[in-house]
Amino acid sequence: MSPYDSDPADRLRADQVLAAAADGEDQAVEAALRPKLLDEFIGQERVREQLSLVLQAARKRGATPDHVLLSGPPGLGKTTLSMIIAAELGAPLRITSGPAIQHAGDLAAILSSLTEGEVLFLDEIHRMSRPAEEMLYLAMEDFRVDVIVGKGPGATAIPLELPPFTLVGATTRAGLLPPPLRDRFGFTGHMEFYAPSELERVVHRSAALLDVQIDPAGAAEIAGRSRGTPRIANRLLRRVRDYAQVRHDGVVDREIAAQALAVYEVDARGLDRLDRAVLDALLRLFGGGPVGLSTLAVAVGEEAETVEEVAEPFLVREGLLARTPRGRIATAAAWQHLGMVPPPQSPRGAVPGQPDLFGGASS
Ligand SMILES: Nc1ncnc2c1ncn2[C@@H]1O[C@H](COP(=O)(O)OP(=O)(O)OP(=O)(O)O)[C@@H](O)[C@H]1O
Ligand SMILES: [Mg+2]
Numbered sequence: 001m002s003p004y005d006s007d008p009a010d011r012l013r014a015d016q017v018l019a020a021a022a023d024g025e026d027q028a029v030e031a032a033l034r035p036k037l038l039d040e041f042i043g044q045e046r047v048r049e050q051l052s053l054v055l056q057a058a059r060k061r062g063a064t065p066d067h068v069l070l071s072g073p074p075g076l077g078k079t080t081l082s083m084i085i086a087a088e089l090g091a092p093l094r095i096t097s098g099p100a101i102q103h104a105g106d107l108a109a110i111l112s113s114l115t116e117g118e119v120l121f122l123d124e125i126h127r128m129s130r131p132a133e134e135m136l137y138l139a140m141e142d143f144r145v146d147v148i149v150g151k152g153p154g155a156t157a158i159p160l161e162l163p164p165f166t167l168v169g170a171t172t173r174a175g176l177l178p179p180p181l182r183d184r185f186g187f188t189g190h191m192e193f194y195a196p197s198e199l200e201r202v203v204h205r206s207a208a209l210l211d212v213q214i215d216p217a218g219a220a221e222i223a224g225r226s227r228g229t230p231r232i233a234n235r236l237l238r239r240v241r242d243y244a245q246v247r248h249d250g251v252v253d254r255e256i257a258a259q260a261l262a263v264y265e266v267d268a269r270g271l272d273r274l275d276r277a278v279l280d281a282l283l284r285l286f287g288g289g290p291v292g293l294s295t296l297a298v299a300v301g302e303e304a305e306t307v308e309e310v311a312e313p314f315l316v317r318e319g320l321l322a323r324t325p326r327g328r329i330a331t332a333a334a335w336q337h338l339g340m341v342p343p344p345q346s347p348r349g350a351v352p353g354q355p356d357l358f359g360g361a362s363s
Contacts, residue, residue, distance in 0.1 A: 026238070029234075030231070030234065033209055033210075033234050034079075034080045034083065035084065035205075036083070036087055037084060037088065038051070038052055038084055038088055040205075041080065041081065041084060042198050042201045042202050042205065042230070043194045043195065043201075043202075044076075044194075046192075047081075047189035047190065047191060050189060051068070051189060054068070054187050058089075059089070063164070064117050064165060065085075065089070065166050065186075066186025067167040067168070067169070067185045067186055067187075068085065068166065068167070068169070068185060068186070068187050068188075069125075069169045069170075069171070069174070069182065069185035069187070070082065070168065070169070070170045070171075070188075070189045071171050071173075071174035071188065071191065072190060072191025072192070073191070073193070073229070073309070074172055074229075074310070075230060075231030076193070076194070076230065076231075077230060078170040078191060079121070079123065079170065081168075081189070081191075082119070082168040082170060083121075085119055085166070085168055086119040089119065091118055091166070092115065092118050093118070093121060094110065094114065094118060095121045095123070096110060096121070096123070097123035097124045097127075098123065098124040099124060099127045101128050101129065102129060103131070103132065104131040104132045104134075107135050107136060108135060108147055111135075111139050111145050111162055112147070112162065114162060114163060115165075116163035116164060117163070118165045118166075119166050120167050120168065121168045121170070122167060122168070122170070123170045124172075125169035125170060125181075126173045126174075126176040126177050133178065133181060137180055137184060140184040140185075141184055143161065143162040143164055144159055144161055144162060145159070145160050146158065146160070147159075167185075169185065173309075174188070193227075193229065193317065194226075194230060195228075196220070196224055197223075199222075199223035199224075199226050199228070199229075200216070202223070202230045202233045202234070203219040203222050203237050204219050206233070206237055207219070207237060210237070210238070210241065212237065212241045212250070212252060213252065214237075214251075214252040214253075215251075215253050215254075217253060218240075218252040218253045218256065218257045219252075220254070221257035221258055221261070222236050222237055222240060224268075224270065225261055225266050225267070225269070225270040227270045227314045228314070228317070232270075236266060239260060239264050240252055240257050240261065242260075243256065243259065243263060247259075269318065269337065271314075271315075274306075274310065274311050275311050275314060277300040277302075278296065278307060278311045278315065278321070279315065279320060279321065279330065279337070280338060281296060281299040281300050282321065282328060282329075282330045283340055285299055288329060288330040288342055288343075289327055289328050289329035290326040290327030290328060290329045291328055293308055293327070293328060312328075318333075319331055320333050320334040320337060
């Protein structure tokens with residue numbers, strides 16, 4: 001049973017927007033494309049070096065490595081890295097997720113069945129319940145859980161020793177983790193968006209695994225539209241492959257990649273439907289802002305969380321949208337990208353990320 005079974009609606013939403021990978025085939029392909037060892041893992045040089053030191057040192061000491069927290073936007077390789085950690089240690093891997101742990105008892109059951117040196121991957125760790133979180137503090141620090149026996153006033157806590165294990169937590173929202181939890185990780189790896197040249201390597205690697213013929217210009221075209229995200233690069237590659245096989249002879253070059261991505265509404269900058277819907281609403285409905293996140297989300301028919309976590313990080317990074325204390329505002333580049341002209345009188349039209357924090361009063 002998958003750890004996500006208890007929360008299918010949530011997974012589906014994230015998948016629809018980011019990966020369009022709700023069907024089993026896409027997920028199977030994604031698994032097949034995962035690098036298995038640290039050396040195969042492309043990019044993230046800093047995290048890779050730091051992690052490699054942590055793992056090597058632990059191996060040298062013959063001890064289990066410190067707990068590892070991986071944080072960063074979706075699709076950058078957190079799950080992949082957790083599997084690599086277990087593989088590099090030659091340790092068994094147990095996978096679960098915050099939303100799957102509703103009760104502290106669920107966590108106790110998992111923890112008490114761990115074997116020595118096992119790697120426990122806890123995805124979406126920021127979404128764990130409070131009591132489970134507190135149980136985890138103790139388990140991480142003292143390798144102990146208190147098992148509650150009985151009910152009501154007669155209940156007693158029986159301490160249970162755990163074998164040393166390594167927790168690998170993953171989160172897209174490191175800021176939501178309570179400090180006591182964050183502090184119990186010996187190492188935190190912050191995943192960064194990938195450079196286009198790194199994504200080109202991802203595309204070439206995946207193309208080889210999928211038996212797709214692609215030239216460097218074709219790979220660059222896909223990489224440039226992948227929003228700094230390997231998962232998106234892999235997904236776009238598969239769609240381009242479909243197009244190349246159905247409409248052409250299966251070989252991918254720059255022209256074929258560009259035509260295919262136009263069919264799938266991924267523009268030259270990598271904005272997809274959701275990104276453009278957000279910008280479009282911001283410009284057309286709210287004159288470029290400022291507008292609150294929830295209002296913007298309603299306008300595009302999405303959850304605030306989806307807009308904030310899926311669309312905005314990319315739009316902000318591209319310099320198309322700015323988050324300010326008064327709300328979201330469009331930058332001059334956003335008007336330009338959608339081929340629109342900011343309203344002449346509006347002081348909001350062309351704000352290059354310099355919000356007027358104090359209401360503009362200088363008198
Ligand atoms: N550094 C990398 N090199 C090659 N492929 C990668 C790399 N990072 C990620 N990928 C590919 O991208 C896909 C998504 O990676 P992964 O599932 O690890 O992301 P994630 O950070 O766990 O995302 P989420 O937050 O949505 O769980 C995987 O199929 C993997 O093949
Ligand atoms: Mg993951």
